Amino acid sequence: MASGSVQAYYGAGRGKSPAALGKAIRAAAEGRTVFIIQFLKGKDSNKMEYLRRLEPEIKFFRFEKSAEYFNELSEEEQLEEVKNIKNGINFAKKVLTTGECDLLILDEVLGLVDHGVLQTDELKSLISAKSEDTDLILTGWALPDELRSCISEIYHLIQENQAG
Numbered sequence: 001m002a003s004g005s006v007q008a009y010y011g012a013g014r015g016k017s018p019a020a021l022g023k024a025i026r027a028a029a030e031g032r033t034v035f036i037i038q039f040l041k042g043k044d045s046n047k048m049e050y051l052r053r054l055e056p057e058i059k060f061f062r063f064e065k066s067a068e069y070f071n072e073l074s075e076e077e078q079l080e081e082v083k084n085i086k087n088g089i090n091f092a093k094k095v096l097t098t099g100e101c102d103l104l105i106l107d108e109v110l111g112l113v114d115h116g117v118l119q120t121d122e123l124k125s126l127i128s129a130k131s132e133d134t135d136l137i138l139t140g141w142a143l144p145d146e147l148r149s150c151i152s153e154i155y156h157l158i159q160e161n162q163a164g
Contacts, residue, residue: 003133003135004130004131004132004133004134004135005135005136005152005153006127006130006135006136006137006138006150006151006152006153007023007135007136007137007138007151007152007153007154007155008110008137008138008139008140008143008147008151008153008154008155009137009138009139009155009157010110010138010139010140010141010142010143010154010155010156010157011141011156011157012141013157015157016139016140016157017107017108017139019155019157020036020105020107020137020139021036021051021105023103023105023137024036024054024058024103024105025054025058027102027103027135028054028057028058032101032102032103033100033101033102033103034057034058034059034101034102034103034104034105035058035059035060035061035095035100035101035103035104035105036051036058036059036060036061036104036105036107037060037061037062037063037088037091037092037104037105037106037107037109038060038061038062038107038108039064039070039085039088039106039107039108039109039111039112040064040069040070040071040085040108040111040112040115041062041064041069041070041107041108059101061088061091062088063084063085063087063088063091064081064084064085064088065080065081065084066081070111070115071115082117085112085117086117089112089118089122089126092104092106092109092126093126093129096126096129096130096131096134096136097129097130097131098131099131099133099134101134102133102134102135103134103135103136103137104130104134104135104136104137105136105137105139106136106137106138106139107139108139108140109123109138109139109140110123110138110139110140110141110142110143110144111140111141112140113140113142113144114140114141114142120144120146120147121146123144123147124146124147124150127147127150127151128150138151143156
């Protein structure tokens with residue numbers, strides 16, 4: 001990964017977050033500082049407990065409080081979680097502007113645009129806040145066309161559902 005790059009992993013199906021996690025493990029093995037901020041995912045205590053074993057080399061952050069996925073929440077619960085998500089976005093911006101880590105992964109951040117939590121311009125502003133030496137990885141289902149010019153490398157990952 002080139003220093004200061006911005007990568008996007010997007011598409012239907014699975015594999016985006018594990019691909020980003022693979023980059024995180026590789027960066028940590030190289031002695032780089034890695035932060036991962038997850039959005040829109042429910043708190044699966046088994047998965048989070050496993051990921052926490054990678055600390056302190058890889059630091060995980062999750063600002064949402066709900067155990068359910070964002071799209072499974074009631075409208076009222078979603079409004080409450082939006083406040084928590086905004087705290088996560090503000091933290092990400094601080095990390096990017098200060099260069100606090102070498103690699104920042106914003107897992108499912110592209111979904112915040114899909115759900116109307118963030119506008120594309122807000123995400124572009126977040127990307128542009130990145131310090132020159134920090135690598136940034138964004139994941140999600142869809143990559144808005146307006147973001148393509150801000151991204152160094154784009155990976156369109158699709159996992160077909162196969163019977164059997």
